Every structure is written in C-alpha cells, then in structure tokens.
Amino acid sequence: MAEKLTIQPLTKEAFAPFGSVIETDPAAMRYINGGTTERYNALAVAEAVGEDAKVIINIFRGSPRSFPYAVGMMERHPFGSQSFSPIDNRPWLVVVAQDEGGKPGRPQVFLAGGRQGVNYGRNVWHHPLIAMGAVSDFLVVDRLGGGNNVIEHFFDTPFVIEQP
Numbered sequence: 001m002a003e004k005l006t007i008q009p010l011t012k013e014a015f016a017p018f019g020s021v022i023e024t025d026p027a028a029m030r031y032i033n034g035g036t037t038e039r040y041n042a043l044a045v046a047e048a049v050g051e052d053a054k055v056i057i058n059i060f061r062g063s064p065r066s067f068p069y070a071v072g073m074m075e076r077h078p079f080g081s082q083s084f085s086p087i088d089n090r091p092w093l094v095v096v097a098q099d100e101g102g103k104p105g106r107p108q109v110f111l112a113g114g115r116q117g118v119n120y121g122r123n124v125w126h127h128p129l130i131a132m133g134a135v136s137d138f139l140v141v142d143r144l145g146g147g148n149n150v151i152e153h154f155f156d157t158p159f160v161i162e163q164p
C-alpha cells in the first residue's frame with residue numbers, strides 16, 4: 001500500500017537541510033543602480049565540480065503532473081547543485097529526502113509558490129521537476145561537465161502525493 005506524503009509550505013528554514021529558497025527575501029535585499037533596482041543578493045550558491053565542470057543556465061518546460069502522483073524514485077547530482085525558478089508564476093512541488101546510508105529516506109514534499117525557486121545542494125536527493133496545473137517554464141541553473149552527474153534510486157514501494 002503506497003504511503004501518503006503530507007505537503008508543507010516551502011520556507012527557507014524548513015528547506016535548509018536540502019538547499020536554499022530563491023525568493024525576494026527582504027533580508028537579502030539592497031538597493032543598486034541609483035536606487036532604481038532592488039538586488040536580492042546571493043540567495044543561493046551554484047556549485048559545479050569535477051572534470052570540465054561549468055555552471056550552465058537552462059529553461060525546463062515542465063508538463064503538469066496528474067494527481068494522485070506516485071513518487072517512485074529520487075535522484076541526486078554528485079557533481080553539482082541544481083536550481084529551479086518558476087517563470088510563469090505558478091505553484092509547483094518540491095520533493096526532497098535526507099540521505100540514509102546512500103539511499104533517500106522518506107520523501108518530504110513542499111508546496112512552492114509561483115515566485116519561489118529552490119537550489120538543491122550538490123548530492124541532495126530530489127524528485128525531478130513536478131510542475132502543476134499547466135505547462136510551466138523554469139529557469140534552471142546546474143552543472144555541465146564530465147562524468148555521470150545523475151544517480152537514481154527507485155523505491156520498492158512508491159509513495160503517493162494526493163491532489164495538493
């Protein structure tokens with residue numbers, strides 16, 4: 001029987017074990033350009049290590065997932081971080097897990113607002129992009145380089161996310 005996963009709101013504090021939240025945090029803001037621009041500074045740090053490693057900027061166009069949704073696998077990127085920032089101002093889901101002996105533990109699900117992005121730290125277990133409601137574009141900053149940068153784990157029994 002698939003275990004149901006609860007959904008919690010995405011906050012900087014709750015997400016801290018997994019990475020950073022990319023949002024207009026007043027604590028990170030300073031005025032630049034003669035006061036015409038608010039700079040929300042250093043919300044996350046992109047990391048790229050290993051052979052020929054580069055930080056790259058991408059757009060992912062995610063098709064909406066249908067619910068109830070089965071979380072059957074998680075992945076991690078050993079050579080770099082990976083960030084997702086929504087372009088279409090639509091809520092989406094972030095699914096992460098702590099590492100337990102080299103495998104993901106019980107997934108944790110966060111509901112991200114349309115103006116909230118995340119940066120998964122290097123090697124953090126996460127589920128691939130889960131867009132909701134309509135085809136949604138995300139600005140993605142991650143790593144290009146040598147070696148295999150994706151490790152996947154498939155659960156013996158999927159977990160399930162009911163309709164958010």
Ligand SMILES: NC(=O)N[C@@H](O)C(=O)O
Pocket residue numbers: 075082126127128129
């Ligand atoms: N495959 C790919 O680049 N995407 C995944 O890493 C993901 O987290 O969506």
Ligand code: NI
Pocket residue numbers: 075077082126127128
């Ligand atoms: Ni990924």
